Amino acid sequence: DIQMTQSPSSLSASVGDRVTITCRASQSISSYLNWYQQKPGKAPKLLIYAASRLHTGVPSRFSGSGSGTDFTLTINSLQPEDFATYYCQQTYTTRTFGQGTKVEIK
């Protein structure tokens, strides 16, 4: 089974900061990597699919990059509504989620 490891597990940031979250796969998954945002008490929302493609309606301050085993989610100019937990997901073989990264207010 493919394991997904996110780092960091949590981070503190201020409004306007640039935030970077990384996700590493235990084997190559090509570009079959998706990113989700989840707020407390809500279902996850798809942000980025196929490593770098912005899902419909997602603000352009979100971007994704990477291929193979190493991937990055970047949030430029963090907004108050971006404080949430972020998960990566591989869809190369069945599905696996990373353990999540909680973005908190500094």
Place this chain on the structure above:
Amino acid sequence: EVQLVESGGGLVQPGGSLRLSCAASGFTVSSAYMSWVRQAPGKGLEWVSLIYSGDGRTYYADSVKGRFTISRHNSKNTLFLQMDSLRPEDTALYYCAKDRGLLGNDYWGQGTLVTVSS
């Protein structure tokens, strides 16, 4: 508008069974890949099961293989998860999600809570 509404959760004793339902609208369940994803209280997301469109091939996480069964009822446009031999570690909020194959889950339900406890 796409909507997914889960139901069927509740309190069950260890070793018991539950069947979760996910009623879909705005698209045809039989024409889409569909997934179940769960989230234990205070924990992260865990993929549980996947059913393909068309041939209906099914896949399961190792943690539920042999105990859970995913299926769909085409005329009712509903997805199911039959959960048998439940364990305390199966306690979680269970989401159904429309699955775009390699391209992620674009629609999610609100979840239904399953609690396994004596």
